[in-house]
Amino acid sequence: MKNSIAERVYDFLKNYPPFNILKHEDLMVISKQVSIIYLEKGDTLFKKGDAFNEHFYMVRNGAITSFHTNANNVQEIVNISDAGDIFGVRPLITKEKYKLTATANEESIVYAIPIDTFQLVTQNNASVYKFLITAFATNAYDPYTAEETGKIFVDYLPNTAQDMVYFQTANYTKNPITCEVNSTLKEAAIQMSTYKIGCIIVIDSNKNPLGIITNSDIKNKIATGKFPIETSVTNIMSSPVITSKKGLTVADGQLLMIKHNIGHLCITKDGTVNSKLVGVLTHHDVLASLGNNPAVILKEIKRAKRTRKLRETRLKANTLLKSYLEQNIPLSHIVKIISKINDAVTVSAIEIALKKMPTPPPVKFSWMAIGSQGRKEQLLFTDQDNAIVFQDVPEADYEATQAYFLELAKLVTKSLNKIGFEYCEADMMASNVEWCKSLTKWKAQFESWILNPDEKAILLASIFFDYTSVYGDKMLVDELSDTIYETLDKTSLFFKFLGRDALKNPPPLGFFKQFLVEENGDQKDLFNIKSRALMPLIDAARLLILSNHIKDINNTSERFEKLAEIEPNNKEMYESCSYAFKALSKFKTKQGLLHNNSGKIIELETLTKEEKLKLKRCFKPIHEIQETLKMRFDLKNFM
Amino acid sequence: MNFNWLFKKKQNFPDFWNDYLHAFNSNIKKQEPITNTRFIAFDTETTGFNKKEDRILSIGAVAFVGKTIQVNNSLELYLEQDIFKPESVKIHGLMKTGSLEKVTELEAIKLFLAYIKNDVLIAHHANFDRNMMNEMLLRHGLGKLKNKFIDTGYLYKKSKHIIYQENLKPLSLDDLCKELNVPTVDRHTATGDALITALVFLKILGRLDKRKHLNWGYLLDK
Numbered sequence: 001m002k003n004s005i006a007e008r009v010y011d012f013l014k015n016y017p018p019f020n021i022l023k024h025e026d027l028m029v030i031s032k033q034v035s036i037i038y039l040e041k042g043d044t045l046f047k048k049g050d051a052f053n054e055h056f057y058m059v060r061n062g063a064i065t066s067f068h069t070n071a072n073n074v075q076e077i078v079n080i081s082d083a084g085d086i087f088g089v090r091p092l093i094t095k096e097k098y099k100l101t102a103t104a105n106e107e108s109i110v111y112a113i114p115i116d117t118f119q120l121v122t123q124n125n126a127s128v129y130k131f132l133i134t135a136f137a138t139n140a141y142d143p144y145t146a147e148e149t150g151k152i153f154v155d156y157l158p159n160t161a162q163d164m165v166y167f168q169t170a171n172y173t174k175n176p177i178t179c180e181v182n183s184t185l186k187e188a189a190i191q192m193s194t195y196k197i198g199c200i201i202v203i204d205s206n207k208n209p210l211g212i213i214t215n216s217d218i219k220n221k222i223a224t225g226k227f228p229i230e231t232s233v234t235n236i237m238s239s240p241v242i243t244s245k246k247g248l249t250v251a252d253g254q255l256l257m258i259k260h261n262i263g264h265l266c267i268t269k270d271g272t273v274n275s276k277l278v279g280v281l282t283h284h285d286v287l288a289s290l291g292n293n294p295a296v297i298l299k300e301i302k303r304a305k306r307t308r309k310l311r312e313t314r315l316k317a318n319t320l321l322k323s324y325l326e327q328n329i330p331l332s333h334i335v336k337i338i339s340k341i342n343d344a345v346t347v348s349a350i351e352i353a354l355k356k357m358p359t360p361p362p363v364k365f366s367w368m369a370i371g372s373q374g375r376k377e378q379l380l381f382t383d384q385d386n387a388i389v390f391q392d393v394p395e396a397d398y399e400a401t402q403a404y405f406l407e408l409a410k411l412v413t414k415s416l417n418k419i420g421f422e423y424c425e426a427d428m429m430a431s432n433v434e435w436c437k438s439l440t441k442w443k444a445q446f447e448s449w450i451l452n453p454d455e456k457a458i459l460l461a462s463i464f465f466d467y468t469s470v471y472g473d474k475m476l477v478d479e480l481s482d483t484i485y486e487t488l489d490k491t492s493l494f495f496k497f498l499g500r501d502a503l504k505n506p507p508p509l510g511f512f513k514q515f516l517v518e519e520n521g522d523q524k525d526l527f528n529i530k531s532r533a534l535m536p537l538i539d540a541a542r543l544l545i546l547s548n549h550i551k552d553i554n555n556t557s558e559r560f561e562k563l564a565e566i567e568p569n570n571k572e573m574y575e576s577c578s579y580a581f582k583a584l585s586k587f588k589t590k591q592g593l594l595h596n597n598s599g600k601i602i603e604l605e606t607l608t609k610e611e612k613l614k615l616k617r618c619f620k621p622i623h624e625i626q627e628t629l630k631m632r633f634d635l636k637n638f639m
Numbered sequence: 640m641n642f643n644w645l646f647k648k649k650q651n652f653p654d655f656w657n658d659y660l661h662a663f664n665s666n667i668k669k670q671e672p673i674t675n676t677r678f679i680a681f682d683t684e685t686t687g688f689n690k691k692e693d694r695i696l697s698i699g700a701v702a703f704v705g706k707t708i709q710v711n712n713s714l715e716l717y718l719e720q721d722i723f724k725p726e727s728v729k730i731h732g733l734m735k736t737g738s739l740e741k742v743t744e745l746e747a748i749k750l751f752l753a754y755i756k757n758d759v760l761i762a763h764h765a766n767f768d769r770n771m772m773n774e775m776l777l778r779h780g781l782g783k784l785k786n787k788f789i790d791t792g793y794l795y796k797k798s799k800h801i802i803y804q805e806n807l808k809p810l811s812l813d814d815l816c817k818e819l820n821v822p823t824v825d826r827h828t829a830t831g832d833a834l835i836t837a838l839v840f841l842k843i844l845g846r847l848d849k850r851k852h853l854n855w856g857y858l859l860d861k
Contacts, residue, residue, distance in 0.1 A: 036708040040845040
């Protein structure tokens with residue numbers, strides 16, 4: 001009997017190794033026996049310690065993460081397989097339990113290939129086995145060679161990478177650019193500019209390092225007029241240089257730099273200034289090998305040319321986040337860094353998408369982040385919420401212009417999804433025709449929300465009012481803001497609606513100071529920290545800041561701090577709101593990292609008494625701010 | 640008392656039809672968790688849209704339990720028909736005389752019923768496929784399909800966020816594939832469309848599961 005599906009499976013498999021070297025009939029036999037498995041993001045195909053399956057796998061769409069769980073229950077990503085990659089090949093090589101867990105990194109379709117059928121038709125095919133063994137070896141995780149794989153997969157082992165890298169040999173620049181001791185500064189500067197470097201080493205006739213000239217030396221000593229440009233390098237250089245032997249570790253290098261307050265180490269043959277210069281280790285080299293540094297992550301994001309690279313880099317940010325939280329770094333600082341990174345990822349994704357478009361944008365536009373990214377409160381991967389506003393065009397061109405930006409938005413949202421930001425469930429994305437429109441149409445949209453508030457308008461307003469321009473022409477967004485504030489002056493009804501919305505979730509404490517938990521069905525005994533604790537604060541802050549006509553502050557805790565500034569008699573309450581918001585966000589983020597989800601649902605059972613108390617303390621400000629809203633917007637009879 | 644008169648009509652039915660009906664007597668289906676249930680996604684290619692005049696040219700079906708679809712357990716039937724409409728060839732590509740192995744209508748019915756058993760059927764714009772199938776069963780003196788049906792078009796609309804439901808136009812299978820990012824290979828062959836429908840269904844289920852709507856009442860309610 002004809003089997004069209006098997007034929008399509010065949011069409012796909014034949015493009016990828018090891019199937020591309022099989023004979024047509026053999027591959028057809030295999031194709032007929034394949035199972036097609038659909039996986040949602042986060043679905044697990046097999047777990048570490050599971051008995052081996054009768055199948056190995058190839059990704060058809062999406063991506064599968066293979067990770068190892070160490071003794072401390074920390075996940076270390078070993079590999080991410082994309083379309084056309086095989087994984088889970090262990091049972092083909094050795095009949096042992098799985099050593100890795102395979103989970104869908106995004107929504108995926110995989111082909112499960114039955115091992116017995118595969119072995120039957122490939123029995124004597126040496127090149128097939130050679131490929132499989134190589135594939136197995138590169139993906140296998142073996143604790144004895146962790147250090148080695150650590151080097152190969154330094155990108156993929158975010159959790160221990162930092163510790164391991166610290167004790168690796170520092171990767172310094174070999175054959176550094178040098179100049180002779182009798183050169184002039186001008187000659188040295190020309191060299192530096194030719195090689196696009198920030199420092200040059202001055203050496204003597206034995207090639208021993210004498211001194212170093214950096215950009216700041218030139219700035220401080222030449223540009224200020226202290227020395228003429230034709231002066232000898234010896235007048236400008238810092239001397240003596242700090243030296244070290246070859247083979248120093250990253251940690252040692254960093255220590256030496258901190259100790260001497262310098263940014264460059266000269267590596268010499270015997271480690272002293274009296275031997276030949278072999279290399280230079282810069283502060284940047286140290287940071288780059290640590291990888292876990294926001295500046296380096298940002299640089300990598302900016303350089304990324306493909307979505308895959310962005311995904312790898314964004315994963316590092318999660319590790320960074322984890323270590324920041326462990327080190328108790330202030331949340332406001334963490335939030336700033338992570339939102340910078342998220343914005344940079346978005347910008348890169350847009351730039352990559354723009355390159356894929358057949359033509360440049362027909363008119364100016366701005367990509368707006370809305371919701372939590374707009375408020376710069378997005379710490380973990382959450383849903384993407386975004387919108388596009390583009391310059392007004394003549395009526396006749398409108399449809400074509402909108403179609404262009406919709407196409408662009410599709411590309412961007414798709415790659416953001418690949419990076420880890422899930423599609424917005426409510427479809428509040430620039431790829432939705434409703435949220436991709438011209439400035440005039442956006443103005444009309446906001447006007448209609450403000451002047452004709454109803455439940456739907458308020459629901460949308462609560463997301464769209466927290467917009468911020470991430471890419472493109474900020475002027476468009478500023479103009480939109482102006483119109484919004486003008487319209488807000490025309491009505492007070494809108495504020496009442498927002499107020500009512502902000503009060504819909506009272507603080508989650510019951511009569512006996514018990515937690516109010518979700519009462520319905522599946523969420524029973526779970527505490528929704530987002531809707532019960534964070535949203536009331538977010539909503540209150542938005543309402544108060546809008547009614548005070550303050551622009552360009554989107555972050556909830558910053559909004560409360562601003563409010564404390566302009567209403568000194570309520571300072572204490574606003575500050576406690578700001579504090580509560582940060583504490584609750586931190587709580588949610590930690591829970592999210594622990595359970596590998598958004599962290600918004602908390603099982604009360606799993607909390608310690610101390611944590612419960614901490615949570616409860618945050619509810620008092622929620623109660624107070626809600627009472628204030630009730631008074632200020634006269635909501636008693638509006639509920 | 641003798642109830643034979645009640646069953647008299649049934650006794651004229653061929654065995655395969657009685658077997659098919661028999662499977663519905665035990666009504667345990669609804670109690671089983673959705674993830675353990677066998678679903679059948681199917682599609683038909685026809686000579687046109689008139690259920691009286693037009694004929695089924697091809698039936699494709701895939702079965703799945705959980706999220707796994709087995710390729711070797713799919714159904715792909717091509718039917719011998721006297722009615723032929725050249726204008727529909729450009730859609731389904733099935734010609735009157737081709738090299739494909741064909742079966743009679745009756746044979747196709749037997750194979751189809753044996754394949755679907757009493758499982759839940761899934762189709763896009765299910766009413767059309769259901770009507771075509773029922774009409775064919777009628778021509779052979781049989782009753783209507785007894786299986787529960789789920790329409791992916793309807794289910795998708797229901798799964799959408801409430802703020803968009805009101806202005807959602809009826810969606811074609813192509814629209815759904817675009818929305819849900821399902822690769823459209825082999826569109827407009829019965830088996831290809833059946834597989835696509837199955838994937839669309841699984842993706843919608845995933846969305847519903849996230850919102851804890853995944854229960855039989857929600858799926859089967861009309």
